[in-house]
Amino acid sequence: MKRRYSQIIGTLAAATSLVGTPLAAAGPTSTDIDNDAATPGDVISYGLGPWGQRFSSLDKVNTANVAKLVPAFAASLGGEKQRGQEAQPIVYGGMIYVTGSYSRVFAFDARTGEKKWEYNARLPDGIMPCCDVVNRGAAIHGDKIVFATLDAHLIALNRETGKVVWNKKMADYTAGYSATAAPLIVKNMVIYGNSGGEFGITGAVNAYNVDTGELIWSRPTIEGNMGSLNGKDNGITGKTNATWPGDLWKTGGGATWLGGTYDPATNLIYMGTGNPGPWNSHLRPGDNLYTSSTIAVDADSGVIKWHYQTTPHDGWDFDGVNEFIPFDATIGGKPMKLGAKADRNGYFYVLDRVTGKFVSASKFVAQTTWANGINAKTGRPNYVDANRPGAPAGADKGSVVFASPSFLGGKNWMPMAYSKDTGLFYIPSNDWGMDIWNEPIAYKKGAAYLGAGFTIKPIADDHIGALRAMDPATGKIVWEYKNSAPLWGGVLTTHGNLVFTGTPEGYLKAFDAKTGQELWKFQTGSGVVGSPITWEQDGEQYVAVMSGWGGAVPLWGGEVAKTFKEISQGGMLWVFKLAR
Amino acid sequence: MARDRRSLLKGLAAAAGTLGLSTAFGPARLGAAPLEKVKELGVLRVGLYADNRPWSWEDPSSNGGQPAGIDADLARALAETLGLRADIVLFAAGEDLSDDLRNVVWRGGLLGFKPCDVMLHVPFDRAIIRQEDNVFFLAPYCRESFGAACSRGGNCEAMPASFKGRPVAVELASIPDFYLLGHAGGVLARDLVHLSTGYGAVSALAEGRADFAVATTAQIEAAVADHPGAGIQVRKSALPMMLSPGWDIGLAVKENSRTLGSALEDAIDAMIASGRLKAIFSRHGVEWRPAMAAQPQG
Known part of the structure; x- marks a missing residue:
């Protein structure tokens, strides 16, 4: 108690220079987090608000002066663990909190970059992660920083000291479960999904008590599986065997490995x-x-209120995990409560976020071979049957199907942004396809297996990555920026009419939000696959991003690899502000 | 063109490229080190699949939780022959063999898992051998294939489709699973009981949870032996349109560990000649079948 008192005094003493900074010792409440988009002096949620729009109302940095953006400081994540920095930083009370690859958390002084503490999760050496060792960020609530680990634990740290407050095993890593997403805080609960979709598991959304880590509710994503609320059965998901044969619903996949948004x-x-x-x-x-879908789950009961399936009966590995971002817009003269998602399958969907009703779907990539558009009446894809990979047929390789987008998606995990000012979504997309065939000579666990063989290929001469500005009202691409290597980092947009995103080539770039004109870039020394943020501090606007090449892309070879084979690994937090 | 196994292996080694041979001239010590190194340390670190009964699994009831199974026994016998102690590491299988070879044999895991001196139960397949430059495949020591079994009184030789409407057990996402899901236009798809292992699928026949099961021959024979008196019957005829003709199983060491590989291969040859390998298999109720690559070919 004594200690807390002295901290309050310390904060008050500094308050003259800390405009708008809340008392550090109390920490953000769930209400503060819900209100994050309206408090540009901090960043206390993944996505700059529960909607995840990644829009900041700040405009001190703008199209007229962004060229003068220079580093304020940089901070290293140190050691040998230089790979895959996909995190979005959190800023609060004069501190910057970031997660690093290999399930690490760092706290840096937001003014000097000085490291305050570091937490390294002890990971069992038997984990063999499928898709690199990334982590996408932490959540903050009260006196805690909460994040998830590669061995599927949820850990709450004291944000002043970095000491463990609670450590909850969510699932068994030896059964193939892992965790890389940033947690979502809703009503004093930590909302978290699960990952390990390649291992015959069943997806679920879980809510944990933020103070103790105890499970409050759980909602499986596959029909037939029983949900729970406060330790009691809470009804099955969907209707058993309505859309699955036999008992396959028990192991149907549908992992929720990227986390979610909240309205x-x-x-x-x-x-x-x-x-x-x-x-x-x-x-x-x-x-x-409900695989390859967006589901809307009631935050109090964990019951599914609606679902929309982007790829019914998926045959191309089109995960439906991409973020669904709520936004309000007037379409056809009618003000509507909407949400949008840029799916792996190459289509940008707009839905009624209250009912899940389909509004529109538009192609945001150069090519979709698996479907000719989405039927406006039914909201279902017009499949091109010839381009569905065939049934496994013994020792025969079968026909090779060219599918575009590739299974890495028209857009992968990296979050897009929505500007209230321009009314546009900024989608970090990739134009690539794949040859896919049945691979008769494959082995799994020492036994013969029928695998899928594939080769990922660029489909254009001049780019794979493309940052695209999508008008959700018309489905038209307003502008695009093409990038040689695949884009793999998140996007930020601001009231300064700017759009920020990083490239594997190592640049953080700023674009005019209306025209797409590139206005500024800075070489960070390694590939940027994290999500940038901005906040106001001491009367100045700051921009920060993680640098450190990695994630799933470098694991795939072939022609695509040529675009990034010279990129060095890294692990840095970069912070920028305007030169005076 | 009759070829014995040795000459075939030499041919494969040569086909895999001359890069490996150059290590004998360059960092020569490194090339020679692995056998000397394990002898110096006195330990042979062996990688085996976890939860892969009857080959390798964790058995809390036996030997104070020591890894059990045919491959675990083989690992201990190999270590003993070389005058070493076996350090058996059970690891979870990755998505495909390439992942396992990278994590267990030549690179190690990203989170500190140290590579093993040797991995057992590695499919020995020319197409795979050509693809994996970092690994030396050797000593194919047995052959596996898929078969079927049924519960007491069932007609094991009938078409699998005749079990429509009755529970049919199979390991999830295995070839037997794909086979049964697609068999006869998918008539069995709603009857399949998916389990995490083939051994478990055959054991379900003894427990009244299934009437028919498709699994590997070793999984079937071991489950039959472990459930004496349960009346599990083994299908004698081949399964129609089965998707795999069977495969050989051998060892893998790192490309620069050929000295160790040769010593292990000699040890296996001796165990085959003396009948010791066959005895290890029969201890688990499984009939030893020599690898095709190890047999004279016409």
Whole structure:
């Protein structure tokens, strides 16, 4: 108690220079977090607000002066663990909190970059992560920083000291579970999904008590599985065997590995779900609900209020996990409560966020071979049947199908941004396809196996990555910026008419939000695959981003790898402000 | 063109490229080190699949939780022959063999998992051998294939489709699973009981949870032996349109560990000649079948 008192005094003493900084010792409440988009002096949620729009109302840095943006400081994540920095920083009370690859958390002084503490999760050496060792960020609540680890633990640290407050095992890593997403805080609960979709698991959305880590509710994403609330059964998801044959719903996939967004007004949590298993679609006839979908879950009961499936009966590995971002817009003269998602499958969907009703879907990539658009009446894809990978047929390799986008998606995990000013979504997309075939000579766990063989290929001469400005009202691309290597980092947009994003080539770049003109870039020394943020401090606007090449892309070879083979690994937090 | 196994292996080694040979001239000590190094340390670190009964699994009831199974016994016998102690590491299988070879044999895990001196139960397949430059494949010591079994009184030789409407057990996302899901236009798809292992699928026949199961021959034979009196019957005829003709199983060491590989291969040859390998298999109720690559070919 004594200690807390002295901290308050310390904060008050500094308050003259800390405009708008709340008392550090109390920490943000769930209400503060819901209100994050309106408090540009801090960044206390993944996505700059529960909607995840990644829009800041700040405009001190703007199109007229962004060229004068220079580093304020940089901070290293140190050691040998230089790979895959996909995190979005959190800023609060004069501190910057970031997660690093290998399940680490760092606290830096937001004015000097001086490291205050570092937490390294002890990981069992037997973990063999499928898709690199990334982490996408932490959550903050009260006196705690909460993050998830590669061995599927949720850990709460004291944000002043970095000491463990609680450590909750969410799932068994030896059964293939892992965790890389940033947690979402809703009503004093930590909302978290699960990952490990390649191992025959069932997806779920879980709510944990933020003070203790105890499970409050759990909602499986696959029909037939039982949910829970306060330790009691809370009804099954969907209707058993409605869209799955036999008992495959018990292991159907649909992992929620990217986390979600929240709309306080409707009290709905929006979560995307992964692709179904087994991988070959011919073995599981039916829509396979609720895989490759967005589900809207009531925050109090954990009951699914609506669902929308972007890729029914997926056969291309089109995960549906991408973020669903609520926004309000007037379409056809009618003000509407909407949400949007840029899916792996190459289509940008606009839905009614209250009911889940389909509004529109528009292509945001150069090519979609698997479908000719989305039927405006039914909201279902117009499949091109010839371009669905075939059924496994013994020792025969079968026909090679060219599918675009590739299974890495028209857009992967990296979050897009929405500007209230321009009314545009800024989508970090990639134009690439894949040859896919049945691979008869494959082995799994020492036994013969029928795998899928694939080669990922660029589909254009001059780029793979493309940052695209999408008008959700018309479905038209307003501008695009092409990038040689695949884009793999998140996007930020501001009231200064700016859009920020990073490139694997190592640049953080700023664009005119209306025209797409590139206005500024800075070389960070390694690939940028994190999500930038901005905040105001001591009367100045700051921009920060993590640098450190990695994630799933470098794991795939072939032609695509040529675009990034010279990129060095890294692990730095870069912070910028205007030169005076 | 009759070729014995040795000459075939030499041919494969040569086909894999001359890069490996150059290590004998360059960092020569490094090339020679692995056998000397394990002898110096007195320990042979062996990587085996976790939860892969009857080959390797954690058995809390036996030997104070020592890894059990045919491969675990083979690992201990190999270490003993070389005058070493076996350090058996059970690891979770990755998505495909390439992941396992990278994590367990030549690179190690990203989170500190140290590579093993040798991995057992590695499919021995020319197409795979050509793809994996960092690994030396050797000593194919047995052959596996898929078969079927049924519960007491069932007609094991009938078409699998005749089990429509009755529970049919199978390991999730295995070839037997794909086979049964697609068999006869998918008539069995709603009857499949998916389990995490093939051994578990066959054991379900003994427990009244299934009437028919498709699994590997070793999984079937071991489950039959472990459930004496349960009346599990083994199908004698081949499964129609089965998707795999069977495969050989051998060892893998790191490309620069050929000295160790040769010593292990000699040890296996001796165990085959003396009948010791066959005895290890039969201890688990499994009939030893020599690898095709190890047999004279016409």
